[in-house]
Amino acid sequence: MTSLPWPDARAVAARATVPLPPADQELGEALGQVLAVPLVALTDLPSFDTSAMDGWAVAGPGPWRLPAAQEGPGVLAGADHGGAPPLRDGHAVRIATGAPVPPGTTAVLRSEHGEVTGPDAPHPELHATRRLSQGQDIRPRGQECRHGDQLLPQGTVVTPAVLGLAAAAGYDSLHVTRRPRAEVLVLGDELLREGLPHGGRIRDALGPMLGPWLTALGAEVTAIRRLGDDTDALRSALAGSTADVVVTTGGTAAGPVDYVHAILRGLDAELLVDGVAVRPGHPMLLARLAPGRHLVGLPGNPLAAVAGLLTLAEPLLRTLSARPSPALYRAALTDAVKGHPDDTRLVPVVSRHSDSAEPLRFHGPAMLRGLAAADALAVIPPGGAARGARAGILELPWAAAGA
Numbered sequence: 397m398t399s400l401p402w403p404d405a406r407a408v409a410a411r412a413t414v415p416l417p418p419a420d421q422e423l424g425e426a427l428g429q430v431l432a433v434p435l436v437a438l439t440d441l442p443s444f445d446t447s448a449m450d451g452w453a454v455a456g457p458g459p460w461r462l463p464a465a466q467e468g469p470g471v472l473a474g475a476d477h478g479g480a481p482p483l484r485d486g487h488a489v490r491i492a493t494g495a496p497v498p499p500g501t502t503a504v505l506r507s508e509h510g511e512v513t514g515p516d517a518p519h520p521e522l523h524a525t526r527r528l529s530q531g532q533d534i535r536p537r538g539q540e541c542r543h544g545d546q547l548l549p550q551g552t553v554v555t556p557a558v559l560g561l562a563a564a565a566g567y568d569s570l571h572v573t574r575r576p577r578a579e580v581l582v583l584g585d586e587l588l589r590e591g592l593p594h595g596g597r598i599r600d601a602l603g604p605m606l607g608p609w610l611t612a613l614g615a616e617v618t619a620i621r622r623l624g625d626d627t628d629a630l631r632s633a634l635a636g637s638t639a640d641v642v643v644t645t646g647g648t649a650a651g652p653v654d655y656v657h658a659i660l661r662g663l664d665a666e667l668l669v670d671g672v673a674v675r676p677g678h679p680m681l682l683a684r685l686a687p688g689r690h691l692v693g694l695p696g697n698p699l700a701a702v703a704g705l706l707t708l709a710e711p712l713l714r715t716l717s718a719r720p721s722p723a724l725y726r727a728a729l730t731d732a733v734k735g736h737p738d739d740t741r742l743v744p745v746v747s748r749h750s751d752s753a754e755p756l757r758f759h760g761p762a763m764l765r766g767l768a769a770a771d772a773l774a775v776i777p778p779g780g781a782a783r784g785a786r787a788g789i790l791e792l793p794w795a796a797a798g799a
């Protein structure tokens with residue numbers, strides 16, 4: 397199989413699968429998943445005419461008669477006022493922010509805009525110190541939505557704000573597309589899990605990076621396993637995995653211990669992508685292990701692995717979790733970037749949502765120094781890009797968090 401152009405490889409990965417079946421998840425569990433149906437209001441919001449301020453509910457023009465002081469604290473939020481008597485014209489009653497206004501209320505007068513005269517009199521009087529307009533500081537029932545209104549479309553990612561809105565609108569659980577399960581298999585006998593590199597061995601940079609990165613892409617990471625270069629262990633890990641997506645690192649090229657291809661052949665896996673015209677990362681691959689189960693083979697060089705993650709794993713996970721595709725935005729490069737003659741290049745940049753993208757140094761395939769300072773990767777077409785040229789920008793998942 398020949399290398400696919402980079403945009404084609406992403407398209408193949410996106411089309412390699414279908415969304416996972418939806419299920420009901422309790423609100424707390426649904427964060428980061430995708431709404432499988434529109435979020436429809438189960439109630440009016442607010443669900444009753446509500447006081448927006450602490451003060452007095454008033455009826456008609458002032459001054460207003462207040463109930464005698466000993467008649468209680470007034471209308472409080474949370475108390476059941478179902479049977480609260482209507483407020484008669486010319487009367488007022490103390491009310492708290494969030495409390496249902498009594499029937500007949502025409503406005504709420506804020507505490508700081510009212511004066512009570514003769515507070516010890518049997519019927520003290522309330523005077524407004526500011527003009528009060530009809531309906532002022534009342535949040536009318538249904539102001540935000542009516543029962544049955546669509547609040548958010550299907551395909552919306554459940555953020556903390558969506559959880560809050562869903563709870564306010566009456567939901568205990570949400571119908572969301574299941575989070576794809578991903579398992580990471582880190583290959584290579586040369587990898588150390590701790591301490592300083594020594595004796596020709598290096599630290600595993602991918603195990604610590606890929607778990608949280610896959611989580612940020614919407615996956616549930618079930619395991620990160622270090623298998624060394626044990627082919628039997630890899631074969632049985634692949635045969636026994638129940639993950640929707642298995643991600644391997646290393647062993648994708650044609651070196652003496654690069655055995656991922658051989659094992660995939662032995663398992664009768666279908667190679668969907670075998671090499672991509674992209675630098676770094678060109679030996680990346682995508683295979684179907686079984687219906688609905690895929691393997692993304694990332695090259696071992698760490699920046700090449702990230703290129704593979706964003707080229708193949710990201711579109712695959714996006715389709716599985718039914719996330720909408722973000723628009724690829726463009727930014728003007730602050731420096732020229734040399735291109736590969738035939739392949740797309742992915743180059744770490746700082747863009748920070750501005751219109752420009754500053755290419756970073758230390759972008760070699762084995763390096764993470766540029767990437768760790770970046771918030772995006774610029775997509776440099778074959779042949780390169782001049783200073784000021786507008787390059788496609790692939791945002792890193794945490795860029796929006798201001799990291």
Ligand SMILES: Nc1nc2c(c(=O)[nH]1)N[C@H]1C(S)=C(S)[C@@H](COP(=O)(O)OP(=O)(O)OC[C@H]3O[C@@H](n4cnc5c(N)ncnc54)[C@H](O)[C@@H]3O)O[C@H]1N2
Binds near residue numbers: 582583603651654697
């Ligand atoms: N003759 C050729 N050799 C290589 C080619 C080629 O086309 N012809 N391609 C090069 C490119 S490009 C890449 S990328 C690598 C891909 O190699 P593999 O996917 O087979 O990965 P390994 O050989 O296992 O490792 C490559 C490199 O990365 C280091 N590595 C591996 N895993 C980790 C990890 N978890 N953390 C940190 N570093 C890791 C490994 O020690 C090697 O240095 O092949 C080139 N060779």
Ligand code: MOO
Binds near residue numbers: 675678761
């Ligand atoms: O393409 Mo390799 O993936 O440059 O390091």
